[in-house]
Amino acid sequence: MRIRLIGEKGRQVFSQNLKITRLGKLGRIEEAIHVFSQLTLKNVVSYNSMISAYCKNGRISDARRLFDEMPQRNLVSWNSMIAGYLHNDKVLEASELFDKMPKRDLFSWALMITCYTRNGELEKARKLFDLLPDKRDTVCWNAMIAGYVKNMCFDDAKKLFGEMPVKNLVSWNSMLAGYTKNAEMHLGLQFFEEMEKRDVVSWNLMVDGFVEVGDLDSAWQFFKQIPNPNVFSWVTMLCGFARNGKIVEARRLFDQMPHRNAVSWNAMIAAYVQNHHYDEANRLFMDMPERDSVSWTTMISGYVRVGKIGEARGYLNRMPFKNIAAQTAMISGYVQNKRMDEASQLFSQIGIRDVVCWNTMIAGYAQCGRMDDALRLFRQMVYKDLVSWNTMIVGYAQVGQMDEALKIFEEMGERNIISWNSLITGFLQNGLYLDALKSFVLMQKEGKKPDQSTFACGLSACANLAALQVGKQFHHLIAKSGYVNDLFVSNALITMYAKSGRVFDAELLFKDINHADVVSWNSLIGGFALNGYGQEAVKLFEEMLINGVVPDLVTFVGVLSACCHAGLVDCGLELFKSMNEVYSVEPLVEHYACIVDLLCRAGRLEEAFNMVRGMKIRANAGIWGALLGASRVHQNLELGRHAAEKLLELEPHKTSNYVLLSHMHAEVGSWEEVESVRVSMKKSRAEKQPGCSWIELKNQIHVFLSDNQLQPRTTEVCNTLTALTAHMRNPGDLSEFKSLLKVFY
DNA sequence: CTAGGGTTAG
Structure with a gap:
């Protein structure tokens, strides 16, 4: 069959069909629909083009409607529809259609195998593969191998790869992707070198792999060696530079690229946006020959990420063909700023809503703690995916309703790793x-x-x-x-x-880390402080600065509390001062608590009190408690009374505060005051909080509540403790000590 | 088999 030129009309249909395909690829679906509707003469290809255009823009039900309506279907129509289901994660529908097909070509088989493997249904895919007539070709083998690779079944992939009668470069590249996409660049390199033939895809995979593991130097070395780099190579390398903040290098690549397509422009725009060069991004956006929906969405989501909601909205308003990705990015912007009314308004304007935009709304309500609204939407959803369920779990967890989170979790049919981690x-x-x-x-x-x-x-x-x-x-x-x-x-x-x-x-582990980040340093500094090694903590802090790591708020909590424990008053005060002056971070109440405690322990009560009075934020119970305790030790009744007053405002139900205050009065012999404290305690109905502690023995956690008999062996524990205490006064007999401990085992 | 945009855990 050849295309026959059938005059002017036929040529027109031909060019209009191409136009529909092109508009579909550009995300300009409304225009494509318009062109299609204007066609007086439609052939099978027109329908097939329109089906593909719908599918590429997520309008899968429209595609299906057209598929059912069209006067006659050819093999391409069936394959296009299945491909559409494949790209929209509708495996069930795809397999239904596949079964109904009057005729199948190898393309259909390969499509369906890919469809199953995308969904993680490897057994089903394999069954199809095994069912396939003996004329199954390399494409089907490759689809199966790629399926195994993408589902982390690398051993199965290797086995099939070994059994393959005829391997082509795609087969080799699929295997290579198994290494490069899983950050196994050592093995990947070995495999790459074993390949007898390589094409640009093999090289691109290597560059991408190195970019993914953050080894930009190797990525660059490989990129330079590519015999004939294509747009993919250039864009991959460009994104590698962009992700590592090397915006100048990224731009140089962009300028040097021999061919630029929409993806190249969009990648460069994204590079600027990621590195907060909005003017440059905007200039490029204006200059680019043909903006597609990704270009718009990149700008919108870029502004959304840095909280510039107004700018983002401006772009959305100017966007000629608003697609769902751009609108969802905007909703996400409103959501992140807790502007749920605007989010909801935009949401209601979207004609056909997909899962992602529903999920964004649910996440929005969840982040505002409005779990009732989140649940309402969640129940309204017809088609939920794993993200929807996981979002609900996270939402309930964040408002402290773990019972509800657990209910959702148990209601789920299928769970992924994120469900469990959430x-x-x-x-x-x-x-x-x-x-x-x-x-x-x-x-x-x-x-x-x-x-x-x-x-x-x-x-x-x-x-x-x-x-x-x-x-x-x-x-x-x-x-x-x-x-x-x-x-x-x-x-x-x-x-x-x-x-x-x-x-x-912990210190030994720390020394083994290749690129310690601020969290690593914080963990060890805090660890030293916690275990009473104040000097070591401060020393480590200095080392951290030498290594060029910028301290954050958590670092200062660690190092200040270290100073506090080690009595390093001047050091602590200086560090505290440097927070604002050197690192321009505003101290939190935790930092004030450390410094007040530090001054109190050094007996510098007045300074401590002045510090509290000069605070821009409200002091918490820890601070007033430290002041109260210190006032008692240093017999400063006036300050003590003031601290107690503040403390009782914050914690009216905590007995220990009243006890501390009454002890203070008792120590100076003010018995009337002692009595009045006792009365006000009764009035506030303060009750003693039950003490709680736990201990781990032989992989079992034993929880102790001073007020509670839930621990089944409390009596036993108490008896043992009494016996232990007796032995502590009379050390020497270790054998009995051991046998006593056995009670817990 | 390879490149760019919108949702969930750390």
């Missing part, structure tokens, strides 16, 4: 450390492998429980999993050891 993070945020650890075990029972984030959460739970033994088990698991070099994990490990009293083990 739940575990929720438990952490709400102080339910034991539940966090329990979930860690449960997720593995469900066959989900913990990732670096899960491990970091688990370690954080251990750190808060000072559960050293469990923490050490985590350490072993992490060593085996290969996540030891992840910075999040390393930092969590340091915190875990430091908070469990093993600050020198």
Whole structure:
């Protein structure tokens, strides 16, 4: 079959069909619809083009309507429709159509295999693959291999790759992508060198891999060696520079590019936006020959990221063909600024809403703590994806409703790693450390492998429980999993050891980190402070400055409390002063608490009090408590009374405050005052908070509540403690000491 | 098989 020229009319249809395809690719779907509707003579290709245009713009139901309406369908119509379902994650519909097809070509088979593997349904894909007539070609093999690679089943991919009768470059590149997309550049390089033939895609994969792992030098070395770099190569390298703040280098590449398409322009605009050069971004945006929806969306989301909502809205208003990505970016901007009314208004203006924009709205309500509204929307959604469910879990966790979060979690049919991590993070945020650890075990029972984030959460739970033994088990698991070099994990490990009293083990780990960030330094500095090594903490702080790491608010909490513990008054005061003057960070109430405590311990009560009076923010209970305690020790009744008054305003129900004040009065013999304190305590109905503590023994956490019989073996524990106390006065017999401890095992 | 934009965990 050849295209026959059938006169003027036929040529017109031909060119209009091309136009529809082009407009569809550019995201200008409304124009495409217009062109299509103006066509008096429509052939199969016109319909196929329009179906593709709809599919590329997420209007999958419109595509299907057209598919059902069209007078006759050819193989391309069927394949286009399946491809549309594939790109819109509608596997069920795709497979339904695939089964109904009157005729299939190899393209259809490969499409359907890809469809299943995209959805993680490897078994189904494999079944199709095995069913395939013996004429199955390299394309199908490649689809199956790529499927295995993308689902992290690299061993299966390797096996199939070995069995392949005829391998082409695509097969080799798919395998190479398995290494480069998983940050395994050592093995990737080895594989790359073993390849007998390489094309530009192989080179691009290497450049992209190096960019992903942050090795910009190697990326650049490889880029320079590419025999015939294509637009992909240039854009990949450009993005690598942009992501590392090397905007000048990025621009040089852009200027040197032999061919530029819309993607090149958009990448350069994104580079400027990411590095906050808005004027340049805007200039480029104006200069570019044909702006597509991505160009607009890049500008809008760039402004949204830095909170310039007005500018973002200006761009959206000027956008001729507002697509859903741009509108969602704008909604996200309103959401981040808690402007839910405007978000909701824009949301209601969108004709056909997809999952992402629903999810954005739900996240918005969740971030405002409006979980009722979030739930209302969530229940209205017809098609929910994993993000929708996960967003609800996060939302409930953030307002402290872990019971509701758990309900959502249990209602989910299918969960991914983020679902589990969100739940575990929720438990952490709400102080339910034991539940966090329990979930860690449960997720593995469900066959989900913990990732670096899960491990970091688990370690954080251990750190808060000072559960050293469990923490050490985590350490072993992490060593085996290969996540030891992840910075999040390393930092969590340091915190875990430091908070469990093993600050020198933490120090050893710290020294092994290649590129310590501010969190790593903070963890160790805080760890030294916590364990009473004030001098070491200050020394480490100085080392941090020498290494060019800029301290943040958390650093100062650590180093100031270290000064406090070590009695380094002048050092502490100087550091406190430097916060504002050198690092231009405004001290928080925590920092004031450290410094007030520091002055109080040094007996410099007046200075401490002056400091509190000069504060721009409201003092908290910790500060007044420190002042009250110091006043008592130094017998400054007047200051003590003032501090107590403030403290009781903040914590009217805390008994210890009344006790402290009444002790003070008693010490100077003001018995009437003692009585009046007692009366006001009764009035405020202050009750003693039950004390709570826990200890980890043999992988079990034992919780003690002074007021509570929930711990099943409280009596046993108390008896043991009594016996232990007796032995402490009379040391020597260690054997009995050991047997006593066995009670807990 | 490779490049650019909108939603969820750390």
